[in-house]
Amino acid sequence: MDNLFLPRVARIAGVRDETPDTKTFDLVLRDTAERHSFAFLPGQFMELSMFGIGEAPFCFASSPTRPDTIQTTVRRTGVLTDAMHRLEPGDEVGLRGPCGNGFDVAAAHGKDLLFIGGGIGLPPLRGLIWNVLDERTRFGRVTILYGARTPTDLVYKGELDEWAKRGDVELHVTVDRSEAGWTGNVGMVPILFDKTELNPATSLAYVCGPPIMIKFVVQDLLMRGFSPDSVISTLERMMQCGVGKCNHCCIGHRYVCRDGPVFTYRQIQEMVE
Numbered sequence: 001m002d003n004l005f006l007p008r009v010a011r012i013a014g015v016r017d018e019t020p021d022t023k024t025f026d027l028v029l030r031d032t033a034e035r036h037s038f039a040f041l042p043g044q045f046m047e048l049s050m051f052g053i054g055e056a057p058f059c060f061a062s063s064p065t066r067p068d069t070i071q072t073t074v075r076r077t078g079v080l081t082d083a084m085h086r087l088e089p090g091d092e093v094g095l096r097g098p099c100g101n102g103f104d105v106a107a108a109h110g111k112d113l114l115f116i117g118g119g120i121g122l123p124p125l126r127g128l129i130w131n132v133l134d135e136r137t138r139f140g141r142v143t144i145l146y147g148a149r150t151p152t153d154l155v156y157k158g159e160l161d162e163w164a165k166r167g168d169v170e171l172h173v174t175v176d177r178s179e180a181g182w183t184g185n186v187g188m189v190p191i192l193f194d195k196t197e198l199n200p201a202t203s204l205a206y207v208c209g210p211p212i213m214i215k216f217v218v219q220d221l222l223m224r225g226f227s228p229d230s231v232i233s234t235l236e237r238m239m240q241c242g243v244g245k246c247n248h249c250c251i252g253h254r255y256v257c258r259d260g261p262v263f264t265y266r267q268i269q270e271m272v273e
Contacts, residue, residue, distance in 0.1 A: 233264075
């Protein structure tokens, strides 16, 4: 099935709590043939529908190098996500996609990679991170900088521990506000730049998080010598249909759902309202 307008049926294979308001869902396509033919890129997104409630876009949080299960991480923010948080293994949802573009993994071969995530902005990067780690010899240094409001709000805590123990990954984590037992960094994500060595000439920087975080992180990266072409981010702009027909996500001459959601900062600079 190649038509993005037609939803597939996916079964919930597993649900994991990430934070008090965020869960990760494992999805398996009900149709066996579709399950084996379904392909996506890190950075793309899917439209998930709860039957009788509605549909909304969610990023792929898993890597195409691990095709057995499709994963997405969902924060509870409204009627649809409230309903999703009540899903249990065996329940079914509609899945349409993959939609949009994705991260160009081949263009990153041989480069040093800097991943910068904030809060629920880590899930879109997670798929790319695992893609890179599963093909580790194709890339240079891998550095991950991640921040959240509090230690409780950090997602993928087990994977953060796993990445921290790897000898081929540099990980730095910070929180805006400490909690009892937290011994790590405290402060906004940009404080982590001083804890690592940056080489803009050989690096690509991938940034995803709240808009205010992206704004200040990008400013800092440019000030430190990164070019607008080497800073890559994802945008969210009231995406709805996923195929560039409803006009909700139009910014200037681009549709975020169709032309993105992955853009270089140079492309973002050209997107005039």
